Amino acid sequence: MFVIRPIRASDYDALYQIAVESGHGFTSLPVNEELLRSKIARTEASFAKNVDKPFDEGYLMVLENTETGEVVGTCGLEAAVGMEDAFYHYRRGTEVYHSEQIDVRNEVETLTLCHDYTGAAELCTLFLRADFRKNNNGRLLSRSRFLFLAQHKARFGQTVIAEMRGVSNEMGESPFYGWLQDNFIGIDFARADYLSGLGQKSFMAEMMPRGPVYVCMLPKEAQAVIGEVHENTRPALKLLEAEGFRCRGYVDIFDGGPTVECNLEDIRAVRKSRLLTVEVGKPAQSQTHHIMANTKVADFRAMAVDLDINPEQSSVVLSQETADALLVKAGEQVRVLPM
Numbered sequence: 001m002f003v004i005r006p007i008r009a010s011d012y013d014a015l016y017q018i019a020v021e022s023g024h025g026f027t028s029l030p031v032n033e034e035l036l037r038s039k040i041a042r043t044e045a046s047f048a049k050n051v052d053k054p055f056d057e058g059y060l061m062v063l064e065n066t067e068t069g070e071v072v073g074t075c076g077l078e079a080a081v082g083m084e085d086a087f088y089h090y091r092r093g094t095e096v097y098h099s100e101q102i103d104v105r106n107e108v109e110t111l112t113l114c115h116d117y118t119g120a121a122e123l124c125t126l127f128l129r130a131d132f133r134k135n136n137n138g139r140l141l142s143r144s145r146f147l148f149l150a151q152h153k154a155r156f157g158q159t160v161i162a163e164m165r166g167v168s169n170e171m172g173e174s175p176f177y178g179w180l181q182d183n184f185i186g187i188d189f190a191r192a193d194y195l196s197g198l199g200q201k202s203f204m205a206e207m208m209p210r211g212p213v214y215v216c217m218l219p220k221e222a223q224a225v226i227g228e229v230h231e232n233t234r235p236a237l238k239l240l241e242a243e244g245f246r247c248r249g250y251v252d253i254f255d256g257g258p259t260v261e262c263n264l265e266d267i268r269a270v271r272k273s274r275l276l277t278v279e280v281g282k283p284a285q286s287q288t289h290h291i292m293a294n295t296k297v298a299d300f301r302a303m304a305v306d307l308d309i310n311p312e313q314s315s316v317v318l319s320q321e322t323a324d325a326l327l328v329k330a331g332e333q334v335r336v337l338p339m
Contacts, residue, residue, distance in 0.1 A: 001066045002137060003325050004144045004293075004302040006047050007040055007074070011062055014071035015040065018127055023172070028076065028125040046079070047298045051155045054079035059148070060125060061300070063132075063141050066325065072132040075141050076125035077148065080157045082118035088204055089114055089259060092227075092249040095212070110212040111226075113253065121149070121156035121264065124163070126236055136304060136339060140291055142239050144302035146269035147293040147335045153264060160264050162240055165233040166257025167225040175221040176256035184209055193254055208253065226256040233257075243268045273337040277315040280323050280330045283307055289339035292316075294326045301326045309336060 007015065015036050019029040029036070039060055046057035057079035062071045081087045090111040098105040123145060128138050149156055168174040168189065177189040185192060185207045195203065215223055227247065229237050237260070244267055245260035252259065264270060275295070286308040293302035303325055309316060316336065318326070328334055 001321075001325060002072075002140065002303065003064050003066055004061050004075070004140065004300075005064060006298065006300055007043050007060045007062050009037075009040055009044070011071055012037060012040060014062070015074065018071075018074055018129065021129060022127050029074075029127070047300070051079070053154070054119075054121065054156050056080065056083045057155065061144070063128070063137065073128035073137065073141050074125050075127075075145055076123075077145055077156070078122035078124055079155055080119045081122050081161075082115055082120075086204070087115060087118055088208075088253050089117060089250045090213070090253050090256075091116060092251065093212070095214075109215040111215060111251070112212045113208055113210075114250075116250065117159070117161055117259070117261075119157045120159040120161045120261070122161050122163070123240070136289060138235065139239065139339060140302070140304045142236065143243075143269055143291055143337065143339075144293060146243070146267055147273055147291060147302055147337060148300060149264060149267070150270040150273045151293070151295050151335055152297060156264060158264050159261055160245075160267065161259055161261045162236075162245060163252055163259045164237050164257045165230040166252055166255030167228050167230055168255055174255040175219075175225050177254050179218050179222050180208075180254070189254065196254070204253070222256070227251055227258045229257055269337050273335050275333045276309070276313070276336055278323060278328050278330055278332050278334055279315050279317045280320055281317045283317045283319055283322075291337045291339055292322075292326065293335050294328050295333050295335060296327065299327050304339065309338075 019031045019036060022029050042058050043060040046059055049057060059077040061075050063073040064071050091114045093110045093112055095108045095110055126142055128141055166174060166176060172190045174189045181188060240260055245262045247258040247260050250259040251257060286306045288306060288308050290305050290307055291302060292305045305322060307316060326334060
């Protein structure tokens with residue numbers, strides 16, 4: 001049985017291994033003991049905190065195999081980005097140049113450094129270990145976050161974003177970053193990405209180009225990857241697009257990967273999920289897959305279940321094993337979403 005739950009201090013070794021396996025470009029999990037332990041501590045504080053409005057809380061969760069105790073994946077939510085550390089993007093735009101005298105009109109694509117997503121919630125830190133990328137584990141890991149969002153809306157910004165990993169090679173080199181390294185920052189992509197993950201971002205404000213960047217002046221290989229995702233990220237992007245997320249012209253400042261967004265209330269899973277009252281007994285056999293979560297915060301649990309649930313019913317029968325895994329009792333509520 002696989003269950004989603006908040007990360008805890010005892011999960012450090014598993015999180016470190018996931019950080020190693022995630023590789024270059026996975027900014028939110030640098031291979032750094034101090035940072036990873038700090039992320040776990042911040043998560044524990046965030047889940048325990050009473051929240052009136054979102055600020056700088058972070059909610060990191062893990063996928064655990066309850067039979068072995070092994071942690072096989074992570075997923076995360078940021079309550080409101082950019083509230084303490086600057087949160088940079090490039091905004092794609094167009095400048096028009098027209099001269100009647102010479103009868104020439106040109107449209108030039110630009111990239112402008114901005115903080116437009118300050119205060120938005122963020123889907124982040126989604127990683128599933130290779131041996132477990134099957135049996136809907138990835139879908140459970142990704143979509144379980146929407147049940148937490150739906151149940152605890154007051155904890156999050158109204159716009160929800162996700163930064164998609166951009167194109168880079170096996171050495172962690174980004175075609176988009178190359179021109180930035182050569183002409184402005186002067187350090188390689190892996191180091192810049194690592195410093196960003198550590199929260200050490202002052203070099204961005206100090207070294208990034210201050211005016212709009214004219215895309216036509218970039219190397220062709222850099223132009224080609226603007227708004228494109230890493231091949232390993234395509235499944236995650238498809239899942240988000242099915243939920244209503246779209247790119248509105250914002251890309252990552254290092255690898256050029258797209259950032260997608262959706263209003264929290266408009267996310268398909270948030271709209272389609274619903275609350276049912278728990279009954280404990282013997283559920284009917286079914287091949288219909290759902291994701292189910294309790295309504296708790298610090299004791300949040302989510303898992304995949306096979307149940308027939310029709311739109312009219314207001315309760316759901318769970319086995320004692322499933323109820324125990326979700327930390328719920330008869331009479332309590334669970335939030336349910338078709339897989």
